[in-house]
Amino acid sequence: MTGAASLPPILLVGCGRMGGALLSGWLEQGLTRAVVVEPHAAAAEALAAQSAGRVRVVPDADSIPAGFAPEAVVLAIKPQEAANTVPHYAALSSGVVTLSIMAGRTIGGLHRLLGEARAVVRAMPNTPAAVRQGFTVACAGEGVTAGQRALCDALLGAVGEVAWVEDEALLDPVTAVSGGGPAYVFLLVELLQRAAEKLGIPPDLARSMARSTVAGSGALLAVSRGEAAELRQAVTSPKGTTERALAVLMAEEAWPALVDRAMAAATDRSRELAE
Ligand SMILES: NC(=O)C1=CN([C@@H]2O[C@H](COP(=O)(O)OP(=O)(O)OC[C@H]3O[C@@H](n4cnc5c(N)ncnc54)[C@H](OP(=O)(O)O)[C@@H]3O)[C@@H](O)[C@H]2O)C=CC1
Numbered sequence: 001m002t003g004a005a006s007l008p009p010i011l012l013v014g015c016g017r018m019g020g021a022l023l024s025g026w027l028e029q030g031l032t033r034a035v036v037v038e039p040h041a042a043a044a045e046a047l048a049a050q051s052a053g054r055v056r057v058v059p060d061a062d063s064i065p066a067g068f069a070p071e072a073v074v075l076a077i078k079p080q081e082a083a084n085t086v087p088h089y090a091a092l093s094s095g096v097v098t099l100s101i102m103a104g105r106t107i108g109g110l111h112r113l114l115g116e117a118r119a120v121v122r123a124m125p126n127t128p129a130a131v132r133q134g135f136t137v138a139c140a141g142e143g144v145t146a147g148q149r150a151l152c153d154a155l156l157g158a159v160g161e162v163a164w165v166e167d168e169a170l171l172d173p174v175t176a177v178s179g180g181g182p183a184y185v186f187l188l189v190e191l192l193q194r195a196a197e198k199l200g201i202p203p204d205l206a207r208s209m210a211r212s213t214v215a216g217s218g219a220l221l222a223v224s225r226g227e228a229a230e231l232r233q234a235v236t237s238p239k240g241t242t243e244r245a246l247a248v249l250m251a252e253e254a255w256p257a258l259v260d261r262a263m264a265a266a267t268d269r270s271r272e273l274a275e
Pocket residue numbers: 013014015016017018019037038039040043060076077078079081085101102103124125126127179180
């Protein structure tokens with residue numbers, strides 16, 4: 001991974017939830033010069049305050065200061081905006097690496113929008129990036145140099161762990177599982193809270209219980225060397241209460257089948273977003 005202090009000038013296109021999380025990680029790591037294209041006024045104002053002059057926010061590609069020469073163009077807009085937006089960055093992406101975090105959008109599709117000769121890395125981070133606990137899977141397209149890959153590794157590594165794969169097709173199931181994964185965990189919190197309330201627990205207590213249980217379990221998992229199944233078994237006393245709940249959740253037609261179906265649906269959607 002490239003040293004944090006060596007982060008070169010970056011152009012970030014789209015500074016919403018994911019782009020903003022990445023940028024704050026880069027700023028924390030000492031990024032000194034970036035231009036952010038972000039038409040959303042509130043997000044742009046927050047950024048300007050956070051960056052103490054290191055980031056210039058502009059509303060569109062035409063407003064990028066003349067002479068700004070980024071070493072990476074990071075695409076963090078929605079996949080549905082790619083066709084109209086990405087071609088505006090064809091000139092700036094020439095000779096540098098383009099790092100896309102857009103769901104579904106393929107390296108080949110980005111080559112068609114930017115020009116075949118462009119160096120493109122496709123990556124899928126997740127929102128724990130906001131607290132530097134993200135997990136990103138990345139894939140480098142043809143022609144990406146070792147230096148460009150190291151730069152992308154540094155940019156993604158600023159917000160958490162990075163794993164690289166050779167097979168780009170894996171990015172679709174990755175998007176389903178780790179890209180969207182935080183949403184499923186937060187849904188579990190919501191459902192635990194709702195069930196607790198239905199069982200008569202006051203809402204405030206139900207909320208605290210559900211949040212702390214999931215956050216604490218995540219913290220325990222993070223420091224554990226063993227498998228998740230072992231942590232589950234450590235809670236499950238023989239003939240006890242958890243065993244009864246797990247018999248419901250782990251029935252083949254329950255969570256095992258539902259999670260398979262949900263991940264397949266998200267994977268299919270990622271493939272649909274390709275063009
Ligand atoms: N959210 C997540 O958990 C993850 C998202 N991703 C990917 O990251 C990308 C961004 O997602 P997310 O951050 O959630 O979305 P957001 O909507 O929060 O961020 C996108 C931002 O881009 C801005 N924008 C719209 N059009 C343009 C444009 N032409 N030029 C520059 N900026 C523009 C939007 O402004 P406005 O609101 O005004 O339209 C918005 O602020 C998506 O492609 C998504 O697939 C990847 C991993 C996880």
